[in-house]
Amino acid sequence: MKDAYDAIVIGAGHNGLVTSAYLAKAGLRVLALERRELVGGAAVTEEVFPGFKFETGAHRVSRLHPILARDLKSAVAKAEASGLSQTYGKPEFVACDPTVFTPLPDGDHLTLWRHPERSKNAVSRFSKADADKWTDFSALVSKATGFLGSLQEDVPPDVLSRKTSDLWELFRLGREFRRLGKRDMTEVMRILPMTVRELLDEWFETDALKGTLGAAGITGLFQGPMGAGTALMFLHQHVGAAPGVFRGVGILRGGTGNLIRALEAFALEAGAEIRRQAWADRILVEEDRAVGVALANGEEIMARRVVSAVDPKRTFLDLLDSVHLDPSFLRAVRNIKFKGICAKVNLALGELPNFSCLTGDGEHLRGLISISPTLHYLERAFDAAKYGRYSAEPYLEAVIPSLHDPGMAPPDQHVMSVFVQYAPYHLADGGWDDAKREDLGDIVTRTLAAYAPNLESAILHRQVLTSLDLESMFGLTEGNIYHGEMTLDQLFFLRPVPGWSRYRAPVENLYLCSAGAHPGGGVTGGPGFNAAREMLKDVRGS
């Protein structure tokens, strides 16, 4: 059977689904292959313990690519009309307010809100000077993230090309940048390579504030807040946020899985086919062109083009025979830093945590709960990872999704999702094992219990996912949540490897649509959207 499909997408994570949807929408016959029974990759909702539903991987979403957001909306409306939405539901974003609540060891707390003025008041309780700078700081972050956001929507330029079209793109980029104005242009260039600590030190004096904001800068990185590149991550985490809203992430009612169901509906509605429990084992190559995919069960499926939604290491080192790639490219792929550093602890709770600094089940539990009292706390947590240990006092980012959708837990009970850092993939004293996993789980609950003493006794069930577990469950190399570290040397036209940032690969008809490509990780759909757009250019050109 030759070319049953125009395109096969390997991996039905959110980016794979986005690419499938857009390719199908353009009239291509598309097949998406998913290893698990569940689509969504690392953005899934699963009933881990009876009656308790968890976002086992990502528990929040970033700003969706604006065109995708618009198309998804109309797709959902269509699906609703055609009856599909009965099965697929409707993604409902919750704008958490407060955005973040940071309990402090001295019994105080800092809470930031969706309304900038309210955050400013919260800050002024600690420092009048910091509150006075709040508006200016917000404006700077907003300008910088606006520019970053515009970079993320597009395909990275080919900086070494002399073709008129590529030079035109560079020129356009320059013009976009100039829109910031002379002063902010310089300021943005200046702060991008900074450490988040340097950035925050320039503005604020309150430790709790710097800890709360700085935590966004370390998310998913093998760096402490004193490591360069964390200012950029801080900005990256705020792309799409309204001015003055910090750490205001998007949560989905019913879990991130609901977004996936909408994306699935979008893809199916457009005509894509999705096969579950279909384990892609090999990308078939003939005469240096990708021609199909061989499954682990031996089945071979032919297609004109192959798109990989799995990370670049898996794509080029596991799924492709190395004879098809030249040594310098292989070396570049092997050198992509993954440095998995996060863990996830999912808790089924008999009652809500009761924080000593702010008792009761007030609104402070409805946003992110951040254990990040100071930048030093975060840096010390990182120190452990540097030497191959997990933090004894980790940085934690927790959410309680059942407060937004009671359906996620049995009545009066709750689910709490805790993102943990740092828990390195490579441990100095041997690998991860059951004892270390549970020890990490104990550390996490103990850390939380220091602020909310009832927590430990409230726990009914606990699931601990180390970076090794994230790797085996979701196929994330080293458990890196971004498909490759998001540091300056691995972003934009250097992502996934220099010279191949435009979603194509050295093997013809093979494409990359995963977070390993620009603009990188987070639930944005950006890589999937851009990859589809680039591939469709080739389809039309051929």
Add this chain to the structure above:
Amino acid sequence: MNKKQKYDAVIIGGGHNGLVTAAYLARAGKRVLVLERRPQVGGSAVTEEVFPGYKFSVLSYVVSLLRPEIIRELDLAGHGLEILPLESTFTPLPDGDYLVRWADHDQTRRELYRHSPRDAEAYDDFGKLMYHLAFALKPIIGMVPPDPTSLSPKDLRALLNLGKHFQDLGPEQFYAICKLMTMASADYLDEWFETEPLKATMSASGIIGTFLGPRSPGTAYVLLHHYMGEIDGVFRAWGFAKGGTGAVSESIAAAARRFGAEIRTESSVAQVIVKDGRAVGVALEDGEEVYARVVVTSVDPKLTFLRLIEPGHLPTDFLEAIRRFRIRGSSGKVNLALGELPNFTSLPGDGPHLRGAISISPSVKYIERAYDDAKYGEFSRHPYMDIILPSMIDPGMAPPGKHVMSIFCQYAPFELNGGWNDEKREAFGDAVVNTLAEFAPNLKDAIIHRQVLTPWEIQEEYGLTQGNIFQGELSLFQLFFLRPAAQWADYRTPLKNLYQCGSGTHPGGGIAGTSGRLAALNILKDW
């Protein structure tokens, strides 16, 4: 011309950059006066007889980056500069082994092979790539940074040329530069090598003078510096100046004098005199006023703009940028007078390994731990050290049979918890000596005199704010067109007729003289 103007240019500070600027301006026929606060010229590039009979390159101790064109154009060799080669790097290890990189290629290869055949192979390729990259970056180091936000034809042309220069490099070199500019030195070296002491010793060159560890992004590009000195091949520029580092400054001063510059020592500048928004001269501590057509400052940006000029004369934006300019000191210096040579357990005797650099950098982790102490405001209990024994290369530095040892040590934060005092200074000296004695047990008994300089002493005695040896950290956001502040990276300042020529400007620290030369050329352009 104003009658009061005795000089065309008065230069604040007689460090090597101030002297280079003076020499170039004098060479162009300008009447130049250099004002140096201390009794001798050189700034941080000085030789001092700290203890009778023992001469030390008190702070800066090796010559690696001094630009060949400066050596040529100012005929420094003719003015007494002689560079003695300093070519091995010896890293003793706690397990009794060691790693040495020699001047001789084959010898190094054999030594590396002993540790890892793979690394021995990679070392040549790495060297070649670095050499090419250093060559590629040379024109950028040597150019006046354009303002990327400006639309003036001059800046646009410079930017386009820069873009074209990068395009001409081709993908391999261009992307390697992108990675070098953004990565951590240890991460970058991980891509090439596996031998821990090799990676540690090489990555250490990326952290010298910074407040960063080898795993901190932004430290990789400094690796290139080690390949910069050898580019032209005209002059052996990696080594030790005969007579100590002060000899470099003396030779530049001699060249400047020969071109007609006047140099006054023990003349401390208190203030830049400003009239009608222009710098017109300087007032000395003793009240004397010296007027000149232009004033050039070679002292660091914080000292210049926050101390020597009344704030009212400068725009607030600019002042804010200078206040934000990061200048954390992180290193100290221990100078030892020794009765005998150190005897290293791992390589005993006074072999050739004592004629080069000795690096206490057994592993990347070791340096990271040293950095961790500093992050939280303590000095390193086990510091990274870069050591030379100048008397082994130039016997004139110590009495016969005796030796001087120069130890550059990191990390010693300027902002120490509780502040520096005599007790803490000596405790830091002890940490250095004790650590070194773990590798060379006879060291403690061999010490006749000891001088410990923390960032505090470096600031107070040598005028480097916070004791930062580069007059401002060499972080990505403080380089090129951002050094020391956006829009003022072309050696000019918001004050008319005031120029800067110190390491606080592009391309930054090290005894390179580039800042001094580019500043002089720009001043002459404006003349």
